[in-house]
Amino acid sequence: MRLRPAPGQALGAEVTGFELENASADDLKTLRAGIYEHQLLLLKEQHLDPAGFIALGKALGTIETYYEPMYHHPEHPEIFVSGSKPGENFKGVPQTGKFWHADYSFMPNPFGITMTYPQIVPTTRRGTYYLDMAKAFADLPESLRNTLRGTKVEHSARRYVKIRPSDVYKPMHEVLADIERTTPAVYHPTVFRHPVTGVEVLYVSEAASFGFVDRNGVRLPGEILQEVLERTGQLDPECRDPRIHLQTFVKGDLLIWDNRVLVHRALHNPAPEPAQSYRVTVHDDEPFFGVEDGN
Numbered sequence: 001m002r003l004r005p006a007p008g009q010a011l012g013a014e015v016t017g018f019e020l021e022n023a024s025a026d027d028l029k030t031l032r033a034g035i036y037e038h039q040l041l042l043l044k045e046q047h048l049d050p051a052g053f054i055a056l057g058k059a060l061g062t063i064e065t066y067y068e069p070m071y072h073h074p075e076h077p078e079i080f081v082s083g084s085k086p087g088e089n090f091k092g093v094p095q096t097g098k099f100w101h102a103d104y105s106f107m108p109n110p111f112g113i114t115m116t117y118p119q120i121v122p123t124t125r126r127g128t129y130y131l132d133m134a135k136a137f138a139d140l141p142e143s144l145r146n147t148l149r150g151t152k153v154e155h156s157a158r159r160y161v162k163i164r165p166s167d168v169y170k171p172m173h174e175v176l177a178d179i180e181r182t183t184p185a186v187y188h189p190t191v192f193r194h195p196v197t198g199v200e201v202l203y204v205s206e207a208a209s210f211g212f213v214d215r216n217g218v219r220l221p222g223e224i225l226q227e228v229l230e231r232t233g234q235l236d237p238e239c240r241d242p243r244i245h246l247q248t249f250v251k252g253d254l255l256i257w258d259n260r261v262l263v264h265r266a267l268h269n270p271a272p273e274p275a276q277s278y279r280v281t282v283h284d285d286e287p288f289f290g291v292e293d294g295n
């Protein structure tokens with residue numbers, strides 16, 4: 001097994017020669033450490049069946065099964081299926097994650113690690129954009145960093161939850177009320193220290209963040225959220241900020257990333273080309289929010 005930082009890239013490392021069946025305890029240790037050191041790992045030439053992909057998740061921690069069954073693989077609910085495969089009797093949800101977000105940030109207890117394993121890779125325009133929110137925080141003006149430290153940020157799924165087949169013909173207000181019941185808004189630390197690397201992470205995304213609340217429960221002006229999103233490069237639909245990394249992949253690639261520090265955004269081919277990706281998400285052994293920065 002070999003782990004090499006991606007040359008000339010802002011983040012990421014490539015892992016070759018990793019085989020789960022033959023991995024030693026040391027290999028798994030290297031893999032786990034690599035997630036936090038490089039934020040994004042690209043494992044080459046993987047040949048895992050669904051059970052093997054789940055086994056890899058279990059080797060990294062405790063699997064979180066997605067709360068909405070519409071995404072579940074029919075035989076393996078631990079696998080979230082994005083996209084669909086023609087001719088198969090199950091379909092995943094097409095065009096997932098086309099917005100800046102951290103997975104499960106709208107939940108009370110998000111997971112630290114996301115893995116995706118593309119099964120059908122379209123020929124063009126398919127990849128995932130990544131942005132390091134520790135670096136983005138460090139780049140903010142000192143006064144803005146001080147304003148954000150010690151605040152909470154409201155996260156909700158409400159903007160991007162997808163209509164389910166069972167929602168058809170329902171009045172909109174019922175669909176919206178159901179979203180608030182199933183995934184009530186949560187208030188997370190806006191800035192926390194990563195439990196492994198110790199860096200300060202800015203936990204804000206365009207898709208899920210709805211504003212900041214100070215220590216006394218007073219809401220900060222909405223313009224502050226706009227400024228933070230603007231300065232971190234999340235408002236440009238073309239994703240031109242030089243800090244944004246576009247990860248492309250070929251069949252056999254398996255991506256593992258640090259879901260605390262990276263926000264990501266899927267790039268989907270708008271053409272109705274077959275595309276399918278499996279996802280397994282994992283709680284590592286560390287508290288998600290590490291130590292909250294109260295200064």
Ligand code: 7UC
Binds near residue numbers: 095097103157
């Ligand atoms: O369909 C989707 O884009 C799924 C998204 C709303 N949630 C992914 C997650 O884990 O947060």
Ligand code: FE
Binds near residue numbers: 101102103264
């Ligand atoms: Fe995602």
